[in-house]
Every structure is written in C-alpha cells, then in structure tokens.
Amino acid sequence: MDEPFAIAVRTRTRSRGRPGEDAPPSFALDRVTVRRAGRLLLDGLSARIPGATCTALVGPSGAGKSTLLRLLNRLVEPTSGVVRFRDALLPELDVLELRRRVGLVGQQPVLLTERVVDDLRVGRPDLGEDQAAVLLERTGLPAGMLTRATAGLSGGEAQRVCLARALAVGPEVLLLDEPTSALDEESARAVEHTIKDLVADGLAVVLVSHNAPQARRVADHVLVLRGGRLVASGPADRVDYLRKGT
Numbered sequence: 001m002d003e004p005f006a007i008a009v010r011t012r013t014r015s016r017g018r019p020g021e022d023a024p025p026s027f028a029l030d031r032v033t034v035r036r037a038g039r040l041l042l043d044g045l046s047a048r049i050p051g052a053t054c055t056a057l058v059g060p061s062g063a064g065k066s067t068l069l070r071l072l073n074r075l076v077e078p079t080s081g082v083v084r085f086r087d088a089l090l091p092e093l094d095v096l097e098l099r100r101r102v103g104l105v106g107q108q109p110v111l112l113t114e115r116v117v118d119d120l121r122v123g124r125p126d127l128g129e130d131q132a133a134v135l136l137e138r139t140g141l142p143a144g145m146l147t148r149a150t151a152g153l154s155g156g157e158a159q160r161v162c163l164a165r166a167l168a169v170g171p172e173v174l175l176l177d178e179p180t181s182a183l184d185e186e187s188a189r190a191v192e193h194t195i196k197d198l199v200a201d202g203l204a205v206v207l208v209s210h211n212a213p214q215a216r217r218v219a220d221h222v223l224v225l226r227g228g229r230l231v232a233s234g235p236a237d238r239v240d241y242l243r244k245g246t
C-alpha cells in the first residue's frame with residue numbers, strides 16, 4: 001500500500017498514556033508574534049502541540065485562534081519567533097510539501113468538482129475507486145456516495161467529503177477551523193465522531209472551537225488563548241476554561 005493512503009486504513013496504534021503528555025510534539029512555537037495593520041494578533045506565544053492527539057484551540061472571539069491555526073501551515077507568517085513542525089523550522093520546508101503533510105479544512109464545506117469521487121481526487125489524481133471508497137467510509141459516509149453529485153449533499157455530508165479529500169493526500173496533521181459551526185446538531189456530532197476516529201487511528205488534529213462542550217467531547221489537549229496570548233494549556237479534563245465553559 002502506498003504511504004499517502006496509509007492513514008485511511010491504519011490500525012489503532014495510539015499509546016495508552018495520558019493523551020498530550022506522552023505524545024511527541026507535532027508543533028513547537030517559541031515566542032511567536034503576529035502583527036498586522038498595527039495590531040498584535042499573537043503576542044509572544046510559546047506552546048507545544050502534541051502528535052496523535054486532538055488539540056483544541058479555545059478562547060473568546062478575536063483571541064487569535066484562527067491566526068494560530070493558519071500559522072501551522074504557513075497561511076500566516078510570524079512577524080517574529082519560531083514555529084517548528086517535528087524538528088524542522090517551518091520556513092525550511094517546501095510550503096506545498098508542508099501543506100500536504102498538514103491539511104486544513106475550514107468552516108464552510110467547499111466542494112470543488114461535480115462528483116464526490118472527483119473531489120476526492122483533487123489533490124490525489126491517481127486515487128483508485130477502492131481507495132476513495134475506504135476514505136469515504138473513514139469519514140462515516142457510504143461508499144455508494146462516490147458517484148453522487150456534490151451539489152445535492154447536505155452540509156454534514158459535504159463537510160465529511162472535505163475531510164475525506166484532505167485525508168486523500170495522506171496528511172500527518174489535520175487543521176480544522178470550526179468545522180461544525182455551519183452544521184446542524186446531528187451533522188456536527190457525526191463530524192465529531194469522525195474526528196475522534198481519525199485521532200484514534202494516529203492522526204494529529206488541531207481544532208479551533210468556540211464551543212466548550214464540543215472541545216470537551218473531542219479534545220485531549222487544550223490551548224486557551226486570550227488577546228493573542230496563551231493563558232492556559234493542558235489535558236482537556238484539567239483546564240478550567242473547559243471544565244467551567246458551557
């Protein structure tokens with residue numbers, strides 16, 4: 001089996017230790033500042049994001065959550081400070097290669113072609129039908145949906161096709177920017193279920209969420225931002241923001 005497809009069928013390899021404490025970091029940020037139009041969006045932020053874990057970025061509106069997420073695949077560049085992915089400095093990596101390894105799925109599902117199977121092939125033109133079917137099943141969708149028109153999908157189905165498309169290129173990390181905010185409750189729960197399965201299979205997920213109950217349900221590890229600063233971090237069941245948040 002070729003490597004980019006491995007994540008779709010990987011067996012459960014996660015260690016039994018406390019999530020976020022034993023996993024080696026995917027990302028390490030050291031005194032990262034982002035300044036735009038005279039505003040400080042991130043202010044000297046240092047943090048570690050563990051691998052094989054779901055890390056939630058939480059905090060009030062405008063705290064800098066999306067800015068931090070977008071730093072991780074260089075959609076945003078720091079004004080100062082350093083971001084490492086595994087042991088490499090981000091600017092040392094080819095940016096397209098980085099974005100293959102670190103995929104991003106946004107708030108609104110955006111489908112790019114007319115048929116589901118063609119969407120899954122956007123970043124992976126050689127993807128076979130069997131492989132595409134496995135990817136759909138990984139995201140909780142029936143293989144029979146491959147031939148469906150993208151125009152007729154529900155919001156939840158479309159978001160899961162976006163997840164499957166991101167998985168098709170074999171990322172090591174998925175960045176999710178409020179992936180359920182445009183979905184109804186049932187579709188949101190289905191996407192949460194998919195995220196938990198992917199993490200259980202060894203993928204690292206970084207999830208921006210303004211929804212504390214969702215972060216409690218899905219995340220192992222939490223970074224709390226406020227005013228561009230990291231104000232708390234740790235296992236999800238120990239961080240006050242989530243314990244008290246509604």
Ligand SMILES: Nc1ncnc2c1ncn2[C@@H]1O[C@H](COP(=O)(O)OP(=O)(O)OP(=O)(O)O)[C@@H](O)[C@H]1O
Pocket residue numbers: 036037039041059060061062063064065066067068210
């Ligand atoms: N390019 C930019 N130029 C100027 N200000 C910006 C820019 N991008 C973001 N901001 C501002 O930086 C702050 C942080 O934005 P960011 O989107 O990271 O916050 P957030 O925590 O994700 O917020 P929300 O929960 O509302 O999505 C916001 O006040 C936003 O308006």
